[in-house]
Amino acid sequence: MPMAWRNLWRNTRRTAITVLGMAFGILLSVIITGMSSGTYGEMIDYAAHLGSGHVSIEHNDYRDSPQAEHHVHTPPQLLDELRGTPGVRHVVSRVSAAGLLSTAHGNAGASILGIDPRREDTSTMPILEGETSDAAVGTLESGGVWLGVRLLENLELRRGNKVVLTFTDPNGEVVNRLARVTGVLETGAPSVDGGIAIMPLQDLRESLGYSEGDATYEVVLLDDHRKSASVAARLNARLDSPARALPWFVSQPELASFIAVDGSTGIVIQFIVLLLLSAGVFNAIFVSVIERRREFGILRAIGFSRAQIFRLVLAESAWLAALGIVVGALITVGPYLHLHEHGIDFSSMIQPGTEVSGVAMQPVLKVRLYPIQALRLVVVVVVATLIAGLAPAWSACKRTPAAVLRA
Numbered sequence: 001m002p003m004a005w006r007n008l009w010r011n012t013r014r015t016a017i018t019v020l021g022m023a024f025g026i027l028l029s030v031i032i033t034g035m036s037s038g039t040y041g042e043m044i045d046y047a048a049h050l051g052s053g054h055v056s057i058e059h060n061d062y063r064d065s066p067q068a069e070h071h072v073h074t075p076p077q078l079l080d081e082l083r084g085t086p087g088v089r090h091v092v093s094r095v096s097a098a099g100l101l102s103t104a105h106g107n108a109g110a111s112i113l114g115i116d117p118r119r120e121d122t123s124t125m126p127i128l129e130g131e132t133s134d135a136a137v138g139t140l141e142s143g144g145v146w147l148g149v150r151l152l153e154n155l156e157l158r159r160g161n162k163v164v165l166t167f168t169d170p171n172g173e174v175v176n177r178l179a180r181v182t183g184v185l186e187t188g189a190p191s192v193d194g195g196i197a198i199m200p201l202q203d204l205r206e207s208l209g210y211s212e213g214d215a216t217y218e219v220v221l222l223d224d225h226r227k228s229a230s231v232a233a234r235l236n237a238r239l240d241s242p243a244r245a246l247p248w249f250v251s252q253p254e255l256a257s258f259i260a261v262d263g264s265t266g267i268v269i270q271f272i273v274l275l276l277l278s279a280g281v282f283n284a285i286f287v288s289v290i291e292r293r294r295e296f297g298i299l300r301a302i303g304f305s306r307a308q309i310f311r312l313v314l315a316e317s318a319w320l321a322a323l324g325i326v327v328g329a330l331i332t333v334g335p336y337l338h339l340h341e342h343g344i345d346f347s348s349m350i351q352p353g354t355e356v357s358g359v360a361m362q363p364v365l366k367v368r369l370y371p372i373q374a375l376r377l378v379v380v381v382v383v384a385t386l387i388a389g390l391a392p393a394w395s396a397c398k399r400t401p402a403a404v405l406r407a
Contacts, residue, residue: 004315008323011288015320018284022324022381025277027332029270029377034336034367035344040259041368044225044248047359049124050187052094052251053219054228057235060242062216063251068097069170071214072243079218087223088231092119093215095204099167101147101197105156110148110197112167114204115140124221125185125198142200144182150194157181165197169208177207189359220245226370255359274384281320282388289313289392296396306397313396317389321382328381339367 008015048054059070083091095114100107115125117140140146145163147155157163158181165177179199186193205214220235222228228247235245249256289296296309343366 004312005319007288007292007312007316008319014284014287015323018280018320019323019327021280022277022320022385023328023331025273025280026324026328026377026381027335028273030332030336030369030374031339031367032269032273033373033377034339034369035365037370037373038340038343038366038368039362041225042362042366043255043259043359044252046187047252047255048219048221048225048248050192050359051219052217052246052248054222054225054248055220055232055235055245056251057218057220057239057243057245058216058251060244063246066096066098067170068168068208071095071170071210071216072218073211073213074215074218074239074243076213078238082220082235085231087227088220089223090119090124090219090221092116092124092219092221093201093213094217094219095201095208095210095214096216097167097204097208099165099197101151101155102164102166103155103157103161106154108151108154108195110151110195112165112197112199112204114199114201116201117141124219140183140198140200142203143179144200145179146183146185146198147181148193148196149184149186150190151196152181152184154194159184165199165207167207171209175207177203179203188362274380277324277381278384278388281317281385282391284320285313285317285389285392286395288316289396292396310393310397313393314386314389317385317393318382320389321385324385325378325381336367336369341366343367 044054052058057072057074059072062070079091082088093116097112097114099110099112101110145165147157147163152158155163161181163179163181165179167175169175183198185196185198187196204210205212220231222231225248228249232245232247232250239245299309300306343364345364
């Protein structure tokens with residue numbers, strides 16, 4: 001290893017250029033990976049907060065037939081135990097029903113969502129109403145309803161006006177309920193803002209004839225959406241039929257499909273970056289081997305085995321990988337922290353109201369890199385660099401002393 005280190009610096013300029021190329025390749029890979037993780041993470045979290053969570057406990061038939069009779073009653077002790085589980089941020093009950101909103105100015109269909117204002121706050125439900133979010137949460141009292149901002153405009157309503165909500169209970173009976181508009185919800189997604197109404201959980205339970213503890217789904221919000229599959233699996237082992245636990249990518253298939261397809265583009269870009277990185281390492285090592293052909297012949301003549309020369313050249317590749325990672329980390333940490341805090345403004349490319357599966361795309365994309373992703377990137381760089389050094393190492397070790405000395 002000391003000999004390999006000294007060999008690297010025989011041509012300082014070439015080594016420096018190679019290391020800097022690797023470092024900028026790492027920087028680019030971190031930004032690309034971080035943008036994907038940050039953007040998709042925000043979309044998943046936003047969808048979870050407005051919908052059924054990172055994990056939802058719901059009736060087995062609800063996804064195929066979202067009717068009022070398909071509700072669940074989860075044991076309170078299981079919910080309390082779940083709330084105390086590390087990594088679980090919130091567990092809240094929600095009731096959902098399709099309904100019709102009627103006013104003197106017209107009618108509009110909406111998805112009616114019942115939430116518990118005692119358990120829900122700004123960390124579980126985004127609010128926009130001209131005052132602080134905490135004050136807006138307090139306005140969701142019995143007899144009140146929040147409407148999406150576009151729905152409010154379409155019905156020509158203002159805060160304080162009354163509206164009639166009509167929906168069907170589990171027995172197929174039509175239920176009417178009078179409510180007063182006490183808040184406005186804005187998500188940035190036109191399809192959601194134009195078709196959502198939120199009312200107190202207990203009011204909706206009473207209207208549908210649900211008992212205390214009944215819910216369309218129990219919403220489980222996690223610190224890390226990547227753990228949703230494991231949490232759902234543990235819950236399914238504890239739940240009795242017809243209840244089941246679903247991770248977000250099952251309850252939000254359209255969003256999951258978009259992320260899977262769009263994420264593949266980022267993988268291709270990263271592959272190209274790493275391919276160029278490997279080509280730079282291969283070029284540096286191969287040129288170095290060609291320049292030192294006579295030296296390798298002499299080493300063979302004084303007793304070095306083919307395996308020792310092969311390991312020597314690979315060790316040089318390993319040193320390049322180590323240097324590239326260290327320098328890459330040094331030049332990456334600053335830009336990463338800045339982009340993690342302030343993001344990249346794509347407002348000129350992402351128009352207001354752009355949405356995917358009911359989730360508004362944010363114009364400022366923040367970078368977020370998970371530790372496992374950083375570790376994976378380091379492993380890939382090391383492996384790619386060593387692979388790039390295989391051919392030069394083989395070329396160096398196969399030379400015989402006689403052939404080299406005759407040249």
